[in-house]
Amino acid sequence: MNKYDVIISGASVAGLYSGYKLAKAGMSVLIIDRRAEIGNPVRCGEATGNRREIERFFPYDESYIARDLTGLAVHVNGSEELSVEIPDTGVILRREKFEQYIANLAKKAGATITLDETVTGLIESETGYSGVNSSMGYITGKFIVAADGAESFLGREAGLTSHLKPRDAYTALQYRIKSDKFNDGKMHFFSGNQSIPNGYIWVFPKDNGEVSVGAGLFGSHKKGEKAATYLDAFMAEHYANCKKSMLITGCAPIAVSPKQLTKANLLIVGDAARMVNPLTAGGIMNALEAADLMGDCIIEAHRKGSLKPLDRYSKKWNGTPRFIQKVFFVIKDIYSQSPDEEIIATAQAAAKFLAKLDRSKLFTLPFSALFPMIRLYSGRFIKWIPWLIKG
Amino acid sequence: MKTKYEVDPDGCTGCGGCAALCPVSAIEVDAILATITDECIGCGICADFCPVSVIDRRKS
CATH class of the missing domain: 3.30.9.10 (D-Amino Acid Oxidase, subunit A, domain 2)
Known part of the structure; x- marks a missing residue:
C-alpha cells in the first residue's frame, strides 16, 4: 500500500511523537527515515525537561532515563x-532508548515505520502536495509532515525554510x-x-x-x-x-522558528522548523510541544475534511512558545558578545532566574530575576524590543 | 577551475550540519556520511563549521 493519511519524513522525536498521536486518533501513518536504526547515531547532548514535563506527552519510563539532574x-x-x-x-536521556520508546508507542498505535529509506522530493498538486517521491517510489498522502531535522529538506523544497545561515x-x-x-x-x-x-x-x-x-x-x-x-x-x-x-x-x-509553519497540507515541526532554544540548543521539549499542537490541528483537519484547522498550528506556536525562543535568542546574542566579567554577572542572574522558575507553570517566567541582567545590558537590549514585540 | 570542497569519508560522522548550512543544497547526507556534489560553489561555509574538520578543498 502506498497511500496514507499522513506521511512523516523523519523518525526522531517530533516525527515519532506526531506519528504516535495521529495513529492513535485512527489515521493511517507512514514514518520514513534515512537512518537504519531508530535513535542511532545519537546527535544530542541528551539533557531535557523533567519527569512531569515528559509525562505531559507519554509515560515516563526508567528505560530511557540515564540520570536525574x-x-x-x-x-x-x-x-x-x-x-x-x-x-x-x-x-539526562538515553536518547536512542527514548526514541525507541516513542517508536514502539507509534507502532502499537498502528503507525508504519520504514527505515533506511529516503524522501527525495515533494509531488505538487492543485491543492498543495499529493505525496512524496522516495527511494520506495511514489507515496500518496493527505498530509505531509516534515520532521526531517536541521537540514529541513522538505521545508526548503516547499519554501518554508531556507538553508541555515x-x-x-x-x-x-x-x-x-x-x-x-x-x-x-x-x-x-x-x-x-x-x-x-x-x-x-x-x-x-x-x-x-x-x-x-x-x-x-x-x-x-x-x-x-x-x-x-x-x-x-x-x-x-x-x-x-x-x-x-x-x-x-x-x-x-539557533534561530527562531519561521512564522509560517504550513503550506497547504505540508507542515514542518521540530529542528526542521528551527524550534530550538537558541541559548541552550535544546530542542526535545519544544519538538514534543509542537508535535502535540500540530497533531491536534491535523486530526481536526482530517475530521472536517478541510485544511483550515491547520492555520491554528502556526498561530498557536507564534504565541508563547516562539516568544520564549525570541527571549533566549536575545540572551544568546548578548552573551556571545560579552566580556568575562559580564558573563559572570549574567550567569548569576540566570541562576537566580532558574532557581525561582516554577516549572509547573511552564509559561509564567520570573522576569524579576532578569532585572540585574537587563540593567547591565539595557543599552544592548533596547534595540531588540521592537523585534521581541513584532518580529 | 572553481574551487570545490570535499569530505574525507574517514572522519565524517554524518551529522549533517554541513548540509543544513550549504546555501545551494550541494551536500547529500546518508546517516553516516556526507558527500559534496558538483553543485558546490566553493563558499567553504561547510568547512568552517564542520565539527570534526574533515571538509577541505578538493585536491584534484
Missing part, C-alpha cells in the same frame, strides 16, 4: 562562579568519558573567553559512572575557530588520562 554549576575561566541545587532540573548554526561535539570529575548530578557549564569564546563547554552526568563532555560554538565564529580545539584543551586539563569513547557531533539551528 540535580542542579546547575557555571564555571568561568576555570573558577566555579555559582552552583545551584534545582530539584527537577530535568533528566552561519549565524544561526550551533555546531557541537561531545565525548563520553568514565570519570568522577564533575560527575555530581549537576549540569556543569564552562564559559569565558580563555576557555571558549562565543560558546560553552559542558559536562553532563550520564549513567555507568560516565560523563558527557562537549563543546559548542554559536554561529558566525571566526574563520578557523573550532569547538574541537577548545574541547581538546579542556580534556587535556581535566580528563587527561581518560579514554574517550563515542564521539557525537551535531548541528542545531
Whole structure:
C-alpha cells in the first residue's frame, strides 16, 4: 500500500511523537527515515525537561532515563562562579532508548515505520502536495509532515525554510568519558573567553559512572575557530588520562522558528522548523510541544475534511512558545558578545532566574530575576524590543 | 577551475550540519556520511563549521 493519511519524513522525536498521536486518533501513518536504526547515531547532548514535563506527552519510563539532574554549576575561566541545587532540573536521556520508546508507542498505535529509506522530493498538486517521491517510489498522502531535522529538506523544497545561515548554526561535539570529575548530578557549564569564546563547554552526568563532555560554538565564529580545539584543551586539563569513547557531533539551528509553519497540507515541526532554544540548543521539549499542537490541528483537519484547522498550528506556536525562543535568542546574542566579567554577572542572574522558575507553570517566567541582567545590558537590549514585540 | 570542497569519508560522522548550512543544497547526507556534489560553489561555509574538520578543498 502506498497511500496514507499522513506521511512523516523523519523518525526522531517530533516525527515519532506526531506519528504516535495521529495513529492513535485512527489515521493511517507512514514514518520514513534515512537512518537504519531508530535513535542511532545519537546527535544530542541528551539533557531535557523533567519527569512531569515528559509525562505531559507519554509515560515516563526508567528505560530511557540515564540520570536525574540535580542542579546547575557555571564555571568561568576555570573558577566555579555559582552552583545551584534545582530539584527537577530535568533528566539526562538515553536518547536512542527514548526514541525507541516513542517508536514502539507509534507502532502499537498502528503507525508504519520504514527505515533506511529516503524522501527525495515533494509531488505538487492543485491543492498543495499529493505525496512524496522516495527511494520506495511514489507515496500518496493527505498530509505531509516534515520532521526531517536541521537540514529541513522538505521545508526548503516547499519554501518554508531556507538553508541555515552561519549565524544561526550551533555546531557541537561531545565525548563520553568514565570519570568522577564533575560527575555530581549537576549540569556543569564552562564559559569565558580563555576557555571558549562565543560558546560553552559542558559536562553532563550520564549513567555507568560516565560523563558527557562537549563543546559548542554559536554561529558566525571566526574563520578557523573550532569547538574541537577548545574541547581538546579542556580534556587535556581535566580528563587527561581518560579514554574517550563515542564521539557525537551535531548541528542545531539557533534561530527562531519561521512564522509560517504550513503550506497547504505540508507542515514542518521540530529542528526542521528551527524550534530550538537558541541559548541552550535544546530542542526535545519544544519538538514534543509542537508535535502535540500540530497533531491536534491535523486530526481536526482530517475530521472536517478541510485544511483550515491547520492555520491554528502556526498561530498557536507564534504565541508563547516562539516568544520564549525570541527571549533566549536575545540572551544568546548578548552573551556571545560579552566580556568575562559580564558573563559572570549574567550567569548569576540566570541562576537566580532558574532557581525561582516554577516549572509547573511552564509559561509564567520570573522576569524579576532578569532585572540585574537587563540593567547591565539595557543599552544592548533596547534595540531588540521592537523585534521581541513584532518580529 | 572553481574551487570545490570535499569530505574525507574517514572522519565524517554524518551529522549533517554541513548540509543544513550549504546555501545551494550541494551536500547529500546518508546517516553516516556526507558527500559534496558538483553543485558546490566553493563558499567553504561547510568547512568552517564542520565539527570534526574533515571538509577541505578538493585536491584534484
